[in-house]
Amino acid sequence: MSEPKIRVNLNINNIGPHYGSNKINFLGQLNSNKIAFYASNGTGKSFISRTFRLVTPGEHDLNPNDLLTLGRTSGTLSIKIVNTTTPDDEKNLSIFVNNDSTADVQNDTGYIFHVYNSDFVKENIEPRGYTPDGDIEGYILGKVQIDLTKEKKRELELKYEIKNKEDIIYGSIENAKKELRDNGINPTMREFALIDKEKLRRKENVGDVQSFNEIVKQMEMLKQLPEKLSDISEPTFKVKEEVFDEIVTILATAYPRAEWDDEFVEEVKKNRTFIEKGAELYDDNNGICPFCKQILDKKALELIGKYKSFLADKQSEVLRKIDLNIKALEDIIASIRIYAKETRSANLDIQNLKKYFPSLENVNLINLNCEEDLFNCLTTLISYLQRKSDSLMDINSDFETVVGECKKLIREIFEQQEKNSVIIRQVNKTKEDVTGERLRLRRNLCKAQYLKLHNSLSNDFNELDNMRSDLIKLQQGILEKEHQARISKKDKVFETLKYFLDKFFAGKYTIDKETFQIKFLGNPVG
Template identity: 30%
Template structure:
């Protein structure tokens, strides 16, 4: 079945114009050669984004000056479209292709090994489920059915809970932690209890209705200090002698005592204070009698009794006002106490009515009246005693009332915290009510959860019979790969998950022990071994897609050959039904090696934004060098290999034209050199960049880019003059047939 790939790319890395590559081949094992700066690293990084999407999108990938970038990779199998992946700098990664991409590039090395001093991380979790578990579909379906029933039951109960919580929401309780706990999972573990939700919600409403400036009633007070009941009892009970005056006189004085007393206080002894008439002898005699009487004991006692009578009348008035104040305080207290536990069940004291109190006082007044009629009598003070008891009871009730008023005032001062407490209490009590009223629903969910756990455990036990640890799989493969690449020089301890040298664990010291080439080989081995981290079931192996970017940096031939063998053995290593590999390299020799040994089957070249097929499968190093210096001649930046590329081309021409010439310098000075002789520093560039030293020492400054570019241009012109067909064959210039069409 043919493999169809299509890769489109624009706006990332060097791809400021559209790259559109299509391939239809019999194999998914593909190698692409690309020179430095052609964009192979960009392609590998885009595939790595598919493997590990990043948020936010790494803006460093976007081409300088471009508003956005877009990359797509579509795979087909014959006439069937298997799917695609897209990377859009605006929307991110969209993977519609059922592949497990695994990318090796310099970023992988940096993130997984270089940052850890080349000590591989053993922080690997999970298991790989064996093929035998593909027959557990019935068990999985049963597990899924129970899970669905549980979800439906939980959703139905959650809906009931939400409706029950609306009253609390209206009272501002949604902000407390206890409100969040009114959910199925939290209440599931609670025991069934009676609740007092109704009481708490009533209290909360009462407190919530209180105005912010609510004040307790005024304190209550009855001042009876002006009434000396002991003195009154004494006046009543003690007999007094009557005055020695005529009865008619006494009757008149008793009848008009107050008037007479007032006149006696204000008269001046000469004229009447009321009519202004001058006193005659008879008047003076009467005034003298009045004065004598008022100074008499009887008058004093009667005056004292009348004073008490006036005080009692005042007491009745004071009590009437107190009763009205008491009723207002009781009403206010009754409204505000409902929100406070310590007051809610305590009633405000109730005074005797003013009518009842007046009855008690009037009994005392009657006793005074009896005494007034005859002060010689011993009048019982029983009514005074009842009044004393009534006042004592009243004062006691006032103290109780004022204590409640103080407590109410204290609670009102903390009404804000009381609201919070009541909200918490109401939430807790609602939870109890819900747990009790929906007991059957909770029990059903608990039963389904128990059944689910049982089925899940049974399924896990069956899966465990053929599953293996991902960490163990990575360690085992890592040990085998290191043995194949390094022999016994470096080994891998599966127990310690560490590189060992001569039996000693290297750990973080691996960075200082391994050479650069050994580090590169180690990194690639770990990349291949870590493939097991992507696999959850054995069947997942056939979804693997390896993207490998230049795995042989700084390696000598032995390691290069070993890495090639690792790539060639990927199919056997993972027992793949089909191997998918995209290899990107700028090394011509490595490209030729993997193609010449049939490690990979499809050969392509990326150059100047185009991917073309390599027809004869191998690339001539000469052609690669020729393309490299042509790019510099046309404006590309020279690299550290540019001088060596010039030397390779010129020495190839020298050995073709006159093998007897001994050195490159001889060739440049001969007739074969043509106009190359005009570039006096050409040999200097080749010598310095090929051998790593400067001809005239470090006092000689390095050559600038423009100087090297002129040298490259001279070489291209030299070949165009003598062998223009080589430029066509290398793809530097189009053929005449192509140019005319």
């Protein structure tokens, strides 16, 4: 057997029945720090335990007179524990009890003394029906200690980095808002609300707009808009399609040849307007030329009579109609040229307005794309009429195709004219609505600011998300490691109570883990 390592000296005098020859003076050497004293009932164990309770903080108010031996004014309880392997390692507890005064406790053991006696039961367990309070929360550290210094340091670093990144994002958003306000944007505008952290994080669909700086320039240009700009005129194009019906009739008819000299007919055709006007003004009664006012001779009078006869003839009437229709076709060509010119001019006016009204950026008039084709058709039709004038008997079978193509191209021009008129009316309406244009620009400025800010903060948001994810993972790891080193306080209290009940009462008393109910031989106590 190994040599005892612990020497214990217990002295008790004038405490309860322990006085004179009955005082306790125990000295022994032990192999264990577990010591048990056994004694019969009524031999003074309670006096000893109550004296030990004076060591516990808050128990100094015990009446010392109740601890002293009757007739004694002072008493002592002292215990000395010495480790024999290191004699200088000595632990002492001394309790001095004096009549009518507070006990003097001197304790250099470093131990905490827990006293479980009948007083403890009466004060703490009996009032609870022998069911100690099991509502115990929290944990205590176990024997295994885990070094989390690096993890805790990294946790603080991540929190600082996250805060710094959040400050950068917040600052960028506030600067963007200020920039909008400086450009006259009211924070109550719906699009202003786009400059928001959550909306910037999740890419809102705002459509395509020009850059922020470009829109600022456009807003400045709108301020320079001249006053009283004239409306853009609508190009016009008018054609009486009935002319084509008469042309078809002329070209489809073979007119019989009259008995007129070809040379005479050509002369009349060349000077028809002059001859017709002269015949209209000539007065048969005076024989005077309506132009030069001279008296006409016999030969001149015969020529005038011949002219009148020709003009009254069917052939002359057909030739007159041919001339009129050729003139009508030439007027159509001239009208098309004027319409095309007016369209180009109106389009140029729209281009000039665009520098003040960006909303007109994609607005353009429809250009004439069938101009040359129609010119060719009309010119061909004129040539058919000229040939018909030379030979009234001839019929050209191709004229119907040409007439049909002319009508189709003219309808296309009418459709284009109608569409362009709608565009021009809308442009004139926009020109008059400066307030609406300014509002559109301000809304687009908010959208452009949103897109610019979203692009600039995209990496910051990604980095922030990554740092937050890293922090969560790190904290979860710390928590898991701390769980490995933590023990439930409730479980530990239960184990301790169960241990002492088993140790002191050899299984007679038990305690329920869930309710903390103390039982004696299976029956609830109390």
